[in-house]
Amino acid sequence: ERTRVGIVGAGPAGLLLARHLHMSGIDCVVLESRDREYVERRQRAGILEQGTVEALRAVGAADRLEREGIPHEGIELRFSRRSHRVDFPSLTGGRRVWVYAQTEVVKDLVALQLREGPPLLFDAPVLAVEGPDTKRPLIRYVHAGRERTLTCDWVVGCDGYHGVTRRGLPPGALRTYERTHPYSWFGILADAPPAYDELIYAHSDRGFALASMRSPHVSRLYLQVPNGTDPDAWSDARIWDELDARFATEGDWRLHRGPIIAKAVLPMRSSVTEPMAWGRVFLAGDAAHIVPPTGAKGLNLAAADVVVLARAFDHLKVTGSTDLLDAYSDTCLRRVWRAEHFSFFMTSTLHKAPEQSEFDTRLQLSQLERITASWHAAAELAENYAGLPMGGKG
Ligand code: FAD
Numbered sequence: 001e002r003t004r005v006g007i008v009g010a011g012p013a014g015l016l017l018a019r020h021l022h023m024s025g026i027d028c029v030v031l032e033s034r035d036r037e038y039v040e041r042r043q044r045a046g047i048l049e050q051g052t053v054e055a056l057r058a059v060g061a062a063d064r065l066e067r068e069g070i071p072h073e074g075i076e077l078r079f080s081r082r083s084h085r086v087d088f089p090s091l092t093g094g095r096r097v098w099v100y101a102q103t104e105v106v107k108d109l110v111a112l113q114l115r116e117g118p119p120l121l122f123d124a125p126v127l128a129v130e131g132p133d134t135k136r137p138l139i140r141y142v143h144a145g146r147e148r149t150l151t152c153d154w155v156v157g158c159d160g161y162h163g164v165t166r167r168g169l170p171p172g173a174l175r176t177y178e179r180t181h182p183y184s185w186f187g188i189l190a191d192a193p194p195a196y197d198e199l200i201y202a203h204s205d206r207g208f209a210l211a212s213m214r215s216p217h218v219s220r221l222y223l224q225v226p227n228g229t230d231p232d233a234w235s236d237a238r239i240w241d242e243l244d245a246r247f248a249t250e251g252d253w254r255l256h257r258g259p260i261i262a263k264a265v266l267p268m269r270s271s272v273t274e275p276m277a278w279g280r281v282f283l284a285g286d287a288a289h290i291v292p293p294t295g296a297k298g299l300n301l302a303a304a305d306v307v308v309l310a311r312a313f314d315h316l317k318v319t320g321s322t323d324l325l326d327a328y329s330d331t332c333l334r335r336v337w338r339a340e341h342f343s344f345f346m347t348s349t350l351h352k353a354p355e356q357s358e359f360d361t362r363l364q365l366s367q368l369e370r371i372t373a374s375w376h377a378a379a380e381l382a383e384n385y386a387g388l389p390m391g392g393k394g
């Protein structure tokens with residue numbers, strides 16, 4: 001078997017890249033280790049930047065998003081028992097974000113791809129990528145109980161943080177810069193209408209909390225918890241009480257409660273691997289970088305990588321030049337490090353570290369006050385949150 005571009009992983013990065021290549025008439029194959037249902041149900045991100053929405057539109061994958069996605073023009077910051085709104089359009093020259101879950105993006109892209117191609121194989125775990133610096137890198141994978149080989153001109157690892165592509169590159173070729181954070185997020189999904197129109201990021205003495213949503217009927221909520229927290233050790237009542245305590249304001253403000261339909265604890269990590277390419281192998285999305293979720297950059301960064309890579313493959317097809325492919329890593333890393341900084345800033349400004357002193361808390365509150373008092377400080381947050389233009393200099 002052979003193809004022009006072999007893509008490892010059918011998360012948002014792999015699926016969006018395949019769709020772009022298909023639209024440009026570039027042959028590719030996507031190999032995914034899990035089954036379709038698993039990939040479509042995995043509960044993850046919920047906020048799409050305008051650039052991500054435009055990238056989905058450009059490949060004809062935004063029909064349902066246009067109908068069901070909820071545009072948001074700001075967020076609320078809650079601290080010292082008060083609420084402050086950050087308005088995106090007025091601070092960014094008209095940009096906004098969309099609430100549309102990653103599960104739905106993945107479903108839409110999978111449905112399109114199974115209908116129109118290119119080939120997408122589920123239950124096809126990749127064992128190894130070999131010969132990254134040869135002209136014909138190979139993907140070794142298993143499908144229907146047999147080991148197979150896919151010979152490629154180029155390979156793109158879209159296989160997430162635990163993927164195999166990065167590990168197949170020669171030791172010493174890459175460097176990973178990494179940092180873990182001393183807390184996790186406890187995420188729940190509840191059959192309850194959100195008690196708020198926009199997301200609420202709350203700083204409190206008890207730690208961080210985030211109120212998000214999946215639809216007008218489903219709330220998505222997160223609590224900062226210690227690393228190693230067992231979600232089953234928390235009763236539903238304790239979860240709701242803790243959320244209400246962290247979102248408490250001077251008024252009488254309460255969440256709408258309802259059945260909790262999913263619970264999970266997610267560790268938080270910052271990580272960047274450089275360069276994002278070696279020989280004829282590229283890394284995109286979580287395979288190359290991870291951000292802590294505060295600020296909702298993970299999925300959007302994955303989409304931005306793929307937009308850059310798709311343009312580079314297009315350029316190769318049209319001009320025969322690998323210039324843009326050669327520049328891929330440098331082009332992406334500028335945006336990646338900006339998002340790393342922003343995610344780190346949001347995380348460290350809003351969370352309470354285990355040994356946090358009162359001095360540290362005062363610094364956080366001063367920074368939050370500054371955002372609500374200064375147009376410039378608010379615009380800095382809004383520009384990063386709503387997303388810098390894709391492919392731009394950022
Ligand atoms: P992934 O979505 O991880 O996709 C990688 C794919 O590769 C997977 O389908 C995997 O099964 C497949 N794969 C792995 N190894 C192999 C192999 N050997 N062979 C074949 N296939 C393979 N971001 C936010 O902005 N907000 C959030 O609330 C949020 N929550 C998150 C919760 C969790 C638990 C995680 C892990 C991430 C979360 N993120 C969140 C980040 C966001 O979901 C990711 O940044 C996004 O999924 C990146 O897309 P991707 O396509 O690069 O990687």
Ligand code: DHB
Pocket residue numbers: 044045046047199210212213220293294295296297
């Ligand atoms: C969601 C996740 C985030 O990390 C965030 O900053 C905002 C929203 C969400 O899952 O809805």
